[in-house]
Amino acid sequence: MEFDPEILARIQFAFTISFHVIFPGFTIGLAAYIATLEVLWLATGHERYHRIARFFTKIFAVSFGMGVVSGIVLSYQFGTNWSPFARLAGNVIGPLIGYEVLTAFFLEATFLGIMLFGWNRVPRGLHVFACVMVAAGTSLSAFWILSANSWMQTPAGYQMIDGVAHPVDWLSIIFNPSFPFRFAHMVTACYLTTAFVVLAVGARYVYAGRYHEDARTMMRMAIGLIAILAPVQAFIGDAHGQNTLKYQPEKIAAIEAHWGETDGVTGGVPLVLFAWPNETTESNDYQIAIPHLGSLILTHSWDGTFKGLKEFAPQDRPPVAIPFFAFRIMVGLGVLMIAIGWLGAYLLWRRRVFETDWYVRPLQYVWPIGFVTILSGWFVTEVGRQPWVVYNVLRTADAVSPVAGWAMATTLALFVLVYAIVFSGGVYYINRLINKGPEGPAVEPPTGVPNRPLASAHEATRAAINAPGE
Amino acid sequence: MDISLGMDWYLPVIWSLLLAVAIAMYVILDGFDLGIGILFPFARSELEKDQMMNSVAPFWDGNETWLVLGGGGLLVAFPLAYSIVMPALYLPVIFMLLALVFRGVAFEFRHVADDSRFLWNIAFAAGSTLAAFFQGVLLGGFVQGIKVENNAFAGGPLDWATPFAALCGVAVVAGYALIGSVWLVMKTDGAAARRARAHAKLLLPVVLAFMAVVSLWTPIAFPRIAERWFTTPNLFYLAPVPVVTLLLAWFVRRWLEEGHENLPFFGVIGLFILGYVGIGISIFPYLIPPSLTVWETAAPPASQVFMLIGTVFMLPVILGYIAFVYWLFRGKVREGEGYH
Secondary structure, X not given: OOOOHHHHHHHHHHHHHHHHHHHHHHHHHHHHXXXXXHHHHHHHOOHHHHHHHHHHHHHHHHHHHHHHHHHHHHHHHHHHXXXXXXXXXXHHHHHHHHHHHHHHHHHXXXXXXXXXXXXXXXXXXXXXXXXXXXXXXXXXHHHHHHHHHHHHHOOOOEEXXXXXXXXXXXXXXXXXXXXXXXXXXXXXXXHHHHHHHHHHHHHHHHHHOOOHHHHHHHHHHHHHHHHHHHHHHHHHHHHHHHHHHHHOHHHHHHHOOOOOOOOOOOOOOOEEEEEEEEOOOOEEEEEEEEOOXXXXXXXXXXXXXXXXXXXXXXXXXXXXXXXXHHHHHHHHHHHHHHHHHHHHHHHHHOXXXXXXXXXXXXXXXXXXXXHHHHHHHHHHHHHHHOOEEEOOOEEHHHOOOXXXXXXXXHHHHHHHHHHHHHHHHHHHHHHHHHHHOOOOOOOOOOOOOOOOHHHHHHHHXXXXXXXXXX | OOOOOOHHHHHHHHHHHHHHHHHHHHHHHHHHHHHHXXXXXXXXXXXXXXXXXXXXXXXXXXXXXXXXXXXXXXXXXXXXXXXXXXXXXXXHHHHHHHHXXXXXXXXXXXXXXXXXXXXXXXXXXXXXXXXXXXXXXXXXXXXXXXXXXXXXXXXXXXXXXXXXXXXXXXXXXXXXXXXXXXXHHHHEOHHHHHHHHHHHHHHHHHHHHXXXXXXXXXXXXXXXXXXXXXXXXXXXXXXXXHHHHHHHHHHHHHHHHOOOOOHHHHHHHHXXXXXXXXXXXXXXXXXEOOOEEHHHHOOOHHHHHHHHHHHHHHHHHHHHHHHHHHHHOOOOEOOOOOOO
C-alpha cells in the first residue's frame, strides 16, 4: 500500500493541533476566571468564591495536564512533520517559540505547582499571586504562539537569503499585520469558551437544585461576561475579516465562496448564506444569497467589490468548502452566544433567571459551544491559508519532512489511538469532578428563603428527585 | 574550518552551551520524576504509590518544560540541525512523546479515578519507562551519527535502530531509575524510603556498568570518538573524567550505606553531569555528527542575539522561581498525605 507523506503529515498535524487547541482554548479563560475568583475572595472574604475557585482548579488541573502533554508534541512536530518549514522559517519562528517557553511555559508550569498543591501550604495572598501568574503565563503563551502563527499568515520584517528567511526587524515580525487581530480574537474566544463551560456547570446545578449559592454565582458571572464579550467579539471578528481581506484576499474569497463577477452581477457582492461550492465548475450549487450584503459586511459599502476566487491562479486558491462551512458554523454559534448572553442579562435584570426553566434547562448542554466555535475558526484561518504554509513564501507541499509514508501512517494511527484514550479519559473524569461539585460548608440550598419560599421548595424537590441519579 | 573569532564564532558556542545546560536540566529534573514512574511497579501498596507520585506532583510540569526548551532551543539556535534531527529520529521522537502523554495525564487522572486507578498506574509506569527508553535511543541515534546530503536528512526511517541505540535506551532507563530512587530516599520516609534505598544500592553498579560499556563501545565503534579521547595531549586532559566518576560513585555507595538522605541524590546528579560531559567531549563541535558542526547549523546572529537577550534576562528569573517552588515543597512527603 502506498502512503502519501504530504497528506499524512497534514492529517496528523491537523489532528494533533486541533486536539491541542481545545485545552488552551479552555485553560486560558479558566486560569483568568480562577484568578478573578481568588482576587474576589481576597477582597470580599466571601467563602463561595473560594469554593468555586477550588472546584474549578481541579478541573483546571486535568485540562492543563492534557494541554501540556499535547503541546510538547507540537513543539517537536514542526521538525518531525515539516522540517523544510523549520529550516526556512526557523530563524524567525524559532525565537518566538523560544520566548514563549522562557516567558510563559516556565511561569505557568512553576506557579501551577503552587496553585494546585499550595492551598494549605502558602499564605492566601501568595496563592492568589500564583493563580494570577498562571493566568498571565497562559496569556503570554497565547501572545507568542499567535504571533508565530500570524507571521505564517502575514509574514513581515524578514528577507530571504538563499531560500532561508532571515529576520530584519523583530518588531515587525512580532507585530505582523494579522497578529493584533488574531490575538484579540483568540483570547476573547478563550474567555467566551470558559464562560460557557462555567455557565453550563452552573445551570446544571441550578436546574438540579444543588450548590445553591455557588451555582448562582457561576451563572451570574458567566452571563455577565458573555453579554459583554460576545458582541465585542463580533466587532473584533469583523475587524479581523477586514484585515484578512487586505492581506489574504484569497482566504476571504473562499470564506464567502465568491468566485467572481462572471454571473452577470456587477457591483455589490451578495452574501452567500448557503451553497455547495463546486471547484470544478467554479461556481456555487444550490446557492441562497442576499444581494449586496457581502459588500456591506466586507467593504462597509453597498456596491463595494472584492476579488473572487477566479481572479487567482488555480494553484494559488485555497480549498473552498472547509473555510466556507467552518466560517458559517463559527458565525452562527457566535450569534447564538450573543443571544444567550443578552437573554440572560435581561432575565438577570428582571430577577428571574434562575426560575426560568426554559432558559436554564438547555443551558446545561451549552458547554461545547465555545470549543466548536474555536475549532471552526481555526479551520477557517488555517485551511484558508492553503496552499501555503507560510503565505506566499512556502507551499505546504514543499514543506513535508523526508519521512517514509509508512512511518507517518504508523504514528498517525498511534496518535489517534492514544489521543482517543486520553481524551475520553479526560472528559469522563472532568464530568465526574463536576458531578462531585464544589466542596466545603454552606453549599446546599438554604432551607427557606423568606421572599421566595415557593422557589426554594421547588428546588428542594428537584434536588430530592435528581440526587440519587447524580 | 575558518575560525575568525567574531560573533559568528562565539554565538554558536554560547548557544550550544546553553542548549547543553537546558538538556542537562531536563535529564536531571525529569530524570528523577520519570525514574519514579519506572520504579512504580515495585511499590507494594497504593499508599506508597501515592507517596511516590506526590513527591514529584508539584514539579513534573516544570521539569518537562525543559524538554520543550531543549526542542525549542534547537529550533531557535540551530534550525538546520533541528530540521535534520527530527525527521532522522522521527519514530523514536514520536514514541517518546506519546509515552510522555500517557504518563503526564496519569498524574491527574489517577488522582480522580477510583475503580480505574490501576489503569493509570500502568499508564504511568509504562509511559515513564518507554519515554526514558526512547530518550536513550535518541541519544544513541544522535551519537552514532545521521546521514546528511544537501543539508537534509538522507537516511532511512530505521537508521536509528541499532544495538548501540538500544543499549543507550536501557542505560537511560537504569539511570533514571537510579536518580528516581535517590530522590525518593530524600523526599519520602517509611517503607517507601527504605525500599528506595535498597533499589539505589542495586541500581548504582548497574548504571556504572552501562556507563562503562558505552564509554568503551563508542571509541571502538566510532573512530572520531577514539581520536578525541585517546590521542595526546587530550588523553591527559580528559583522563580525570572517568577517574572522578568512579570516585564519586564510591562516595554515593558509602552515603547510601551510612544512611544519608540528601547526599546520594546530589551525588547521582554529579554522576549524571559527568556522563553528560563525557558525551559532550565525544561530540563537540558536531551538532549533527559526523558532518555538521554547531557553526554550520547555526541561525544567523540576528536570531541568536535576539534570543540571547531574552535568555540572559529570563534564565535567572526562571531558575529563581523554580528554586522557590522546590523550597516551598521542601521536606518529606509522608504516607497518607493528601494530593490537592
